[in-house]
Amino acid sequence: MGPQRAAHFLDLTALYRKPDPPGIVTFTSRLSNRGPEADIVASAHVVEQILDRVLPRWRTEVDDSENAEVNRWIQHREAAQRADAALLRDVEVRSRLGDDAPQLSAGSMHPWVWDGARALSGSGHFRGSGHFREAVTAAARKVNAEAQNKIGRRDVGETKLFQRAFSLEAPKPDQPRLRLMEDDGGDTFRSVHRGAMAFAEGCYAAIRNPNSHEDGLPELPEHEALEQLAAFSLLARWVHAATVVTA
Template structure:
């Protein structure tokens, strides 16, 4: 919603309704007057703007016909519009006070393997080193599960999560499920791709670069390592 235009619409309504009702918005509005016709013309637009400003589904009544005579009342609509105006005018200030409503994630909620490896270096502000240690821990975990200590990271994950059948001395880590299930196939392919990407684009730069990774970027990298660790934890050990 365009807040500035919405404020203009509501200000016009309040101003016109008050004049039409005697100056304060509490008196009756007589029909068949120029001001009444102006309110009628703006009624639908004002109701829709007001509903969105207030977060309501139903359109509020702002021009009510009197049950006693042919006059109309605008007092309820004026009060609602004035409340909405205050809300729109102070919305940015309110957001600054309350802070962002975006979801947050704490680092210690990451997979324990990842956070335990990263926590000490993270707390001292060494974010690249924290990521490197977490990735090393994950690599070690895959080696422990497969027994393939002789392989480097690239060959390790390529063989551990290979879609080919296991061979003697070359076990696999497989997402559980039936081989012909499309979701299972997708998960197996995705884990292989993610594992290769993680070690190529996260661990290697963290290990070889002297540049310090920004805190937010490092946290996102740890989160990526964490979801991979959770998926690996669910994988079954399959041998020839």
């Protein structure tokens, strides 16, 4: 979809110089676009989203100093040409290497996680934000807050919250439980909830705590941050789907 959208935008914004009226010679550097302005504006809305993903810093890295005088879409055109080449090259590399494995998409993560993470970027886009540890921490906080809201508890949080929420003990008047399946007294029920409890503890002890408390740690690589967000996304889905059981 990306290459086709970029190519369509490039067709619409193809530049040409309008011929002078008969008997009149004009001296101007301004160029016109082949496509209707309304179509260009509509296409640009989609193309900008592609550019923000493929070339996160295109607005500052692609020179637009002459745009106003020559054509308002020059910066977009150059960025679209770069993105088009990058997308086509990526497709070619995948084809040659036989690498058609599925890729992790941040946008497909649970909204509690993705909305919290991308808010750390001023542009609203995760890629190129340079705040990956902060993004993971924000996502962890959001999952914690939503879990607290779901079971109506503000007195505990994070590790202790999930230890008590997924506890195998029966609920008490002030301690509701989260249940991922009906308690039939079987091994699967116990295994699922012990696993969810341990998984949540690992997320907060091994991911959230170091990210939020160790100022000296280097910034996370983007792929590692996505993996950490995926862990919290899974936890978020469990919490979201769970049934609240009260005494």
